[in-house]
Amino acid sequence: MAETTLTDVLAELAALEDPKTREVNERHGDDHGVNLGKLRALANWLKTQQELACRLWETGDTAARLLAILVCRPKAFERDELDVMLRQARRPKVHDWLVSYVVKKNPxxxxxxxxxxxxxxxxxxxxxxxxxxxxxxxxxxxxxxxxxxxxxxxxxxxxxxxxxxxxxxxxxxxxxxxxxxxxxxxxxxxxxxxxxxxxxxxxxxxxxxxxxxxxxxxxxxx
The missing domain is CATH 1.25.40 (Serine Threonine Protein Phosphatase 5, Tetratricopeptide repeat)
Known part of the structure; x- marks a missing residue:
């Protein structure tokens, strides 16, 4: 698990991309085509990996950022890091998950x-x-x-x-x-x-x- 690379994970996300899912999500302002149940399953397999989470976030890709939120350690972020991330999170689902799953659990x-x-x-x-x-x-x-x-x-x-x-x-x-x-x-x-x-x-x-x-x-x- 620890050897999972960013490239491996991005390839997994690309394989999960579904045009119909993307079409539905885009109606709500979210630019990704990954079924959220499958995204959560991938996160469960990866488990918590803070360094990987940070690298996923840095890609700017919406599906990668949602996965980053699921595999990060919420209490590990400094205040200013979260402020920057929130300002970068312009997609509704990324914004909502970041607040609900990370910021609410952060000191x-x-x-x-x-x-x-x-x-x-x-x-x-x-x-x-x-x-x-x-x-x-x-x-x-x-x-x-x-x-x-x-x-x-x-x-x-x-x-x-x-x-x-x-x-x-x-x-x-x-x-x-x-x-x-x-x-x-x-x-x-x-x-x-x-x-x-x-x-x-x-x-x-x-x-x-x-x-x-x-x-x-x-x-x-x-």
């Missing part, structure tokens, strides 16, 4: 959350909001929830798509997790109407915050 996550939330780049800011949403759900102590609602109320409607989505998720999470702020969260969602008409598959919950909040609260009380 610098709180420092990055604060810095990214205020970043002028909306894609970077969306990562800060994703980390804030995680804290709203799991570790809300010390967060200014009314202050977060103030920012969402003032800025979400006009925010670019990725940032708007992240802020909306935070709004819903505040309403779901914190009963004392639920009425205000629902009221903000109803007034701003962000994602109100978002197409939702049968059996799935709408991302429109008032519906999302009400449905999740109902499920908890059933």
């Amino acid at each position: 610098h996550s709180e420092e990055l959350r604060v810095a990214w939330s205020a970043d002028p780049d909306p894609v970077v800011a969306s990562a800060g909001w994703a980390l804030t949403t995680e804290r709203v759900a799991k570790k809300p102590e010390g967060l200014d929830l009314p202050g977060l609602l103030d920012v969402i109320e003032a800025e979400m409607k006009g925010a670019p798509d990725r940032l708007q989505w992240a802020m909306n998720h935070c709004l819903a999470q505040i309403g779901i997790e914190h009963a004392e702020h639920r009425a205000r969260a629902i009221e903000i969602g109803e007034r701003l109407e962000v994602l109100k008409d978002y197409p939702t598959s049968p059996g799935c919950t709408s991302p429109f915050a008032p519906v999302w909040i009400s449905e999740m609260v109902r499920r908890r009380h059933d």
Whole structure:
């Protein structure tokens, strides 16, 4: 396993490339054609290899970067390394996985959350909001929830798509997790109407915050 070279792994990824998968992914802004189940299987076979992960990331290839995220050691990255990586991660899936699988497990996550939330780049800011949403759900102590609602109320409607989505998720999470702020969260969602008409598959919950909040609260009380 230790002798696995970057060339070997890139050849494996090339062999997994499927035009139909690429076509589907490209509709969502992701430029790769590797089935994610097969990508995870390859990662399980490789196991954790931090040096290989760094070299995969440096290729700039989307599938290689997704694999890098799966085989890296999240706590091994310095704060500035993660900041650079996040700014390089322009593809939605790479961005989401980097935040969820690496940054959230890194000791610098709180420092990055604060810095990214205020970043002028909306894609970077969306990562800060994703980390804030995680804290709203799991570790809300010390967060200014009314202050977060103030920012969402003032800025979400006009925010670019990725940032708007992240802020909306935070709004819903505040309403779901914190009963004392639920009425205000629902009221903000109803007034701003962000994602109100978002197409939702049968059996799935709408991302429109008032519906999302009400449905999740109902499920908890059933």
